[in-house]
Amino acid sequence: MEIRVLDTTLRDGEQTPGVSLTPDEKLRIALRLDALGVDIIEAGSAITSTGEREGIKKITSEGLSTEICSFARAVKIDVDAALECGVDSVHLVVPTSDLHLEHKLRKSREEVLQQAVDCTEYAVDHGLLVELSAEDSTRSDMEFLKEVFRQGIQAGAKRICACDTVGMLTPDKSFEFYGELSKLKAPLSVHCHNDFGLAVANSLSGLKAGATEVHATINGIGERAGNAALEEIIVSLYSLYDIKTNVNIQMLYETSRMVARMTGVYLQPNKAIVGENAFAHESGIHADGVIKKAETYEPITPELVGHQRRFVMGKHIGTSLLKKRLQELGLKVDENQLIQIFNRVKSLGDMGKCVTDVDLQAISEDVLGIMEEKMVDLEEVTIVSGNKVIPTASVKLKIDNNEILEAGVGIGPVDAAIVAIKKSISDFADVTLEEYHVDAITGGTDALIDVVVKLRYEDEVVSARSTQPDIIMASVEAFLSGVNRLLGDKIKDGSLKKIPDEK
Incomplete structure (x- = not known):
């Protein structure tokens, strides 16, 4: 089973409140995504601004091996803007829920259907690959949704995408939903948002149901609660489903850090896969187990994703971890000194402080100097x-x-x-x-x-x-x-x- 990855960090991810990337910053991230091995980079929405088009043009001029895509509404001016930028494809998005049709577009189903078909034909006629995407599809009437896709495919769309725009799916509903759409026998993409914290789970369920492409962002950034996190999906497919993608897993951590730095959206420490605590251990029992055999308390090795294991000194520390860390710092202690240092670290932990390597060095030197x-x-x-x-x-x-x-x-x-x-x-x-x-x-x-x-x-x-x-x-x-x-x-x-x- 081959799963393709569309990275939308530069489009959906940039819609994170407070994030605005310059053309050069977009290019730097795109170069990293190309090296990472994603199949498609959604480089932005060409119609947005002059600066946005400049950024997309910088990316398309690099001759990357990855397919470069632009977001576009189902209107010809959006397609023209994408064509101006020299992209390979358009992510052509049309709302399909009655909620959006009535209150946002104020158009009938028939009008929207015709608009989708006409714009798909226009893009295809001008040499663009079209991925036809239904916005708010999970709150749409299924028969109307399928009809939009059927006619879009007949008009020349090569891929279809159903967007869970406000994260309303659950994993079981996602399996049923994408399973039904997979009956259309066209390459199907999963695009999930994280409003209920289920974007990754829903994406995996959609892929299991028959979808062959997943949309995601680095670190799960995006508007509101964000999108499905690319690194979590990739590693889950690899480790839990035994499914490989073209993504270089060992580059995930460094890519995550780069995107965090350039967007200013930093991760919570306990973020899965790429968080600073993802492979950090403090508990004496856990740390001792990891020292003896990493698999005891780590489902994957940190090296797999380019991360590093870290041991945290705090009130849950055990003497085995402390002794190992002291040895790594080049400090030789006897059992009496070890217990003195252990008690000092425990005492600091009870005060709510985690002891850094610098702290540990100072404590150890202190103890080694006063143990007479x-x-x-x-x-x-x-x-x-x-x-x-x-x-x-x-x-x-x-x-x-x-x-x-x-x-x-x-x-x-x-x-x-x-x-x-x-x-x-x-x-x-x-x-x-x-x-x-x-x-x-x-x-x-x-x-x-x-x-x-x-x-x-x-x-x-x-x-x-x-x-x-x-x-x-x-x-x-x-x-x-x-x-x-x-x-x-x-x-x-x-x-x-x-x-x-x-x-």
Whole structure:
């Protein structure tokens, strides 16, 4: 079974609200669609404007292997505009529902039928291949619809198309509808809109019923809820129906991204086949399964469509995925360090944050730098700060198994916390904060904060860092990490002497 693909990204897709492509942009997309291997490119509607005709002419002048088509109403001026552009064919559209005839055209069935026949003959006589299309066909009287197609075929139309203009079909109705039209024994096209989210399902049902061509757009763009998504149809035919088309499946992802960039219509992350999360895994069970055997939680490989597998770090992560990702980032950790990093990632996930590779790198470097035995450990920190309130901090530290509680005030909450810590260790050492630097690792109000400090004790200077979503905790942990590196061994071996109380 051979299925032909008409891509209408440049016509129906461009009717997406807010999308308007320049002639050069149309050409770039057409070149990509030609390379992709679609059978027909509906390059636009030639009658629309001078700019539209310029765009279509640019495409037809390239000598592409793909058939180039123009949309046309069943009026001679539309056909003349298409002829001026040098297209191979016209998608000749005539409304067939009584709703459209009465309220839009205000013409009788007989008048519309004659108009369709006359215009088809005119286009054929001028050397154009005609695909005769019925607008709002799914709300049309079936006998009248078939009569329009019969007479259109007799007038020279080579293909017929029934449009589900407002997405009224369901998959079972689509099978019956296109099955009935396939009895006309002419090449039949499916053209479905996505108003109820069923465009792809209805298109597949129509093809199963006997249609041999499908109309679709890249990413499913189009007016209102859009059209049937080309990438979903192609991959479904290939993977679920074992039907191949002329489309190069491995180019789908890059084509999708190109169209998204040029139209400004970006995809939701969970978009099937080409969305950024289409092959992303976070759940520990799922990720572990994919690592061991991709088919456990992926129906197709990302490579099939030119995509990439991605593992997301969040609260559902498992240690197997985390360990694998750390190895890929070139970070060697032992089991104790792995658990520390795992707990930090889980904690961030509980706050509603997904951890990027940059976040993970910072967290890992932080953990790898502070995993030494701590002689000075934070047990609790409390901050009071606000309008007309002097920032105050209280900290509880455990120093060599002794609990010390101190409070401090400062010009801000971070300063107050550092003052309280310095008071807590003042009996042992006078540690000086020489430098303090803070960076947001990633964007957004929930970004990880990376704090780097430089501390001095006597003649020794060390740098330390901490990465946390909270700037106060990051600052406190960085300061204490530096303190441990400066004083830890001295506290442990008893070489630190208590500073005498001033008299």
